[in-house]
Amino acid sequence: MTTESAAIAVQFRFFDAQVVRSRRLGPTMVRVTLGGEQLRAFASGGRDQSFSLFLPHPGQDAPVLPVEAGEGWFHEWRALPEDVRAVMRSYTIREQRTDTAGGTELDVDFALHGDLGPASRWAATAGPGERVILLGPAVADNRSVGFRPPDGTDxxxxxxxxxxxxxxxxxxxxxxxxxxxxxxxxxxxxxxxxxxxxxxxxxxxxxxxxxxxxxxxxxxxxxxxxxxxxxxxxxxxxxxxxxxxxxxxxxxxxxxxxxxxxxxxxRLGASEEDLRAEAISAAESGASADAGPDAE
CATH class of the missing domain: 3.40.50.80 (Nucleotide-binding domain of ferredoxin-NADP reductase (FNR) module)
Known part of the structure; x- marks a missing residue:
């Protein structure tokens, strides 16, 4: 890992969480609310803050990630069998609330695409208590916030x-x-x-x-x-x-x-799996997958 990628990597950490509730917002969107003690340290849920969401496969109680979540986690995750390692997708935090009775809650809105992808299938049926893992910001000012109007914007x-x-x-x-x-x-x-x-x-x-x-x-x-x-x-x-x-x-x-x-x-004509494979290939070629979440 280069000095630059190491500096970026410290902006992010893993968080255990579970589904608190979900509700449909319309024909295309479902809102899944996540909670958990570790989310108290989730540093930024505003603007277009993105994060990586790790989901279990059907039949698993929790997402499977490498035991050691250090700087080499990505390559260790890739080395796990595809039908075992956690499904990884990128999403945006819709809202973060830190004053709820149960602690911090994060709302994540999923655009549903029927049965076309594992994340869409999971979100459509997600129920309270289901376990997930997030790779998200440990510092508020992190590279996964893209909305940054410069000074002088009218x-x-x-x-x-x-x-x-x-x-x-x-x-x-x-x-x-x-x-x-x-x-x-x-x-x-x-x-x-x-x-x-x-x-x-x-x-x-x-x-x-x-x-x-x-x-x-x-x-x-x-x-x-x-x-x-x-x-x-x-x-x-x-x-x-x-x-x-x-x-x-x-x-x-x-x-x-x-x-x-x-x-x-x-991208039109490309499945979610196609895009994820391209992203993984780019990461393995030198992009900083260790650094944290990218766009959805």
Whole structure:
């Protein structure tokens, strides 16, 4: 491990947790609330804080990880049989509450995709007491928070699909009074629209995919009259749509590329397992998988 990756790695640690409760938010989303004594040390649940979630396989009582969770955990985890080692996925904390009677609770919103992936299957049936492990922040200011408007930002553009909805909600929760934002959110069904409270001055547009045609996010932003002043953009969702929207903002709207934070949370035509295999391959080729969670 390099000095840089070692410095990043200390920003994260493992946390044992269990399901407290779950509830459906709409046709596409379920909210699973996690709790546990160790989560008192979970350092940041705000904005678009991401973390790695480890789930058990069917028939296992708890996720299986290497006994020693040191700097070599990733390669030791990879060495375990695929049907034994814990399922690993990346998610965003929707909300963190530290003053509940039972201690710290974390809400994690899962976009359901039927029976297409182990995490979606798990979330659809998760019940109280089911055990999970999180790899999350041990320090509040960590590299897995991407929403970072630079000094001098006059207004923010925020856009994403349902996979980015938890992060968008977390970002809006923490916008201060007086902050200005234009927000576009694409969801599959009208029943997926949520109330997203915010102290800032926010104009939100919901795009229902079943009625919005092709490339709804790109077309909606392209047609919009944007505010004057220095912007900051945060966009996430399907990889191709995110890249197209970033090209529009930088190439056609003149946004400073350094003021556009973008994340491809999924990719059309690729399964969750395909993307995870690519991420693992990249990590084994030198990327810092030990360092902590990345985008969902």
């Amino acid at each position: 207004w923010m553009l925020i856009a994403g699909d349902e996979t980015a909805l938890p992060a968008i909600g977390g970002i809006l929760d923490q916008l201060p009074a007086g902050a200005r934002a234009r927000v576009w959110i694409e969801v599959p069904h009208a029943e997926d629209i949520q109330d997203l409270p915010c102290a800032g001055e926010v104009a939100a547009t919901w795009l229902v995919r079943e009625h919005a045609g092709t490339a709804p996010l790109l077309n909606a932003v392209r047609a919009a009259e944007l505010p004057q002043g220095t912007p900051y953009a945060w966009i996430a969702g399907e990889s191709g749509a995110v890249k197209a929207l970033r090209r529009h903002l930088v190439g056609e709207r003149g946004f400073d590329r350094r003021s556009v934070t973008f994340s491809g949370y999924w």
